[in-house]
Amino acid sequence: MDAGFPLAPGATIGILGGGQLGRMLALAAARLGFDVVVLTPEIDAPASRVARETLIAAYDDPDALARLADLSDVITYEFENVPAAAVERLKALGAPVAPGGQALAVAQDRVAEKTFLNEAGVKTVAFATVDSAEEAAEAARLLGVPALMKTRREGYDGKGQKWVEHAADAGAVFEALGGAPCILEAPADFVRELSIIAARGRDGGLAIYPIGENHHEAGILRRTVAPARAAPELAAQAERIAAQILTRLDYVGVIGVELFELSDGRLLANEIAPRVHNTGHWTQDGCEVCQFEQHIRAVVGWPLGPTEARARVEMVNLLGDEAGGWAKFAAEPETRLHLYGKREAKPGRKMGHVNRLSRLEPGR
CATH class of the missing domain: 3.40.50.20 (Rossmann fold)
Structure with missing residues (x-):
């Protein structure tokens, strides 16, 4: 300690x-x-x-x-x-x-992030560094198209990224992203997007939540269902990935790891977030100790809490004026409403979320 x-x-x-x-x-x-x-x-x-x-x-x-x-x-x-x-x-x-500076440095640069993941034994899509229009064209030729170009820094909820549909257009896409340093990622032939929320304490102990299944709209997370329906082998694979990342970073706190599930059952890591994560909001009403309390426990050096699910949860983000339906949500017996207190509702802005609870299936 x-x-x-x-x-x-x-x-x-x-x-x-x-x-x-x-x-x-x-x-x-x-x-x-x-x-x-x-x-x-x-x-x-x-x-x-x-x-x-x-x-x-x-x-x-x-x-x-x-x-x-x-x-x-x-x-x-x-x-x-x-x-x-x-x-x-x-x-x-x-x-x-906490978390430490290494986690922050890795997560702030997409090339550093994927390089770190590969060095930690965690597989990702193939990728290439792009610092010019010429490099963009060459990377597209080597990786194949379609491919996804993202700025190396900043960008979230679908911002700072564009698809390269034809190799000849790669340079123009690079310029459209402002000519900033970029990463070009080969597409992942995935069947669904998953995530896992995990924590590591100051004593090195781990606490890992069940995996969630995520659905996006226009690049923004719309809903997460957890625990995701998954074979034990898939869940174990996700837990190993989380443990490898946390241990390699000597991490303290909660981390979110976004994953692609491939048709053959393998998992690729997409991104890591060195913080509590939108896809972990389901834990507020689905677990005895939620991700937010878990993070506090970790950074202050307390024992980590249990992570078992006590209900199946569908977490739905409330965007823009959808939060205005608070009275309806509050009247639903199995719905738990979480509003963020933001003063102004804008299209696509996350104003809150709801957790809709259902009975946990046997064995989960």
């Missing part, structure tokens, strides 16, 4: 980021007796309204980071695009940060 841990109730957890994930982390922390301080550039952020204190500043603001380090006994983050330099500065100030 790391020196100074476990933290006792009454300690303060700093969170970089004030969105819905930070909000749900803060709520979980409060239930365990911890205070939360949030650093976010956003005024009236969802997390700030359930936190003890909010520091409104850029993530790389040296004074704000110094204040956060002073106030916090441990610091975590709710999304992976926090500047790596900010985490390094916090560590230089003596503040413990």
Whole structure:
């Protein structure tokens, strides 16, 4: 166990980021007796309204980071695009940060991410680095088309990526993505998209949730059904992948691993997210200890909690004005409503989610 841990109730957890994930982390922390301080550039952020204190500043603001380090006994983050330099500065100030900087660096660069996964013994689609229109054309020729081009950094919910349908168009696609460094990925001939949520404690212990089956619309996660119907061998394969990643990173906290299931039963890793994950929201009502409490337990050095499913859950994201149907959702006996407190509904914006519960099938 790391020196100074476990933290006792009454300690303060700093969170970089004030969105819905930070909000749900803060709520979980409060239930365990911890205070939360949030650093976010956003005024009236969802997390700030359930936190003890909010520091409104850029993530790389040296004074704000110094204040956060002073106030916090441990610091975590709710999304992976926090500047790596900010985490390094916090560590230089003596503040413990979990997950560690390696996980952040890997997740922020798609080439580094897939390279890391392959080195950890986790298979991915074939890929190539693209730094120019000429390299784009050559990569498309070698990998074949169609292929998916993504910017190496930033981009989420389908943003920052385009399909290359013809090798001759690869250079134009690269330019359409702004000429930023890219990755070209060979297509995965998958039968469905899965994910696994897992945690690693400060003592190296692991806690892995059942796999979920994910469905996207327009590049945005629409729903997750968990536990997914899956043979024991497939579930074991997903658990091994999660364990390999967590151990290789010397990780502390919850991680989300997105997977492709191929027709022959093999799994390929698509992406990792070094944080609590949208596809893990089902655990809030489907498990004894949800992903948010699990993350708090891990970063403060507490024992990890049980991950067995106690219900089958269909998690559905509420986008835009769909959250306006709160009265209808609240009236459904088997539906649990989670709203994020965002002030303005925009098309495609995640405003909340519902978890619809059903009886767990025997053997699951």
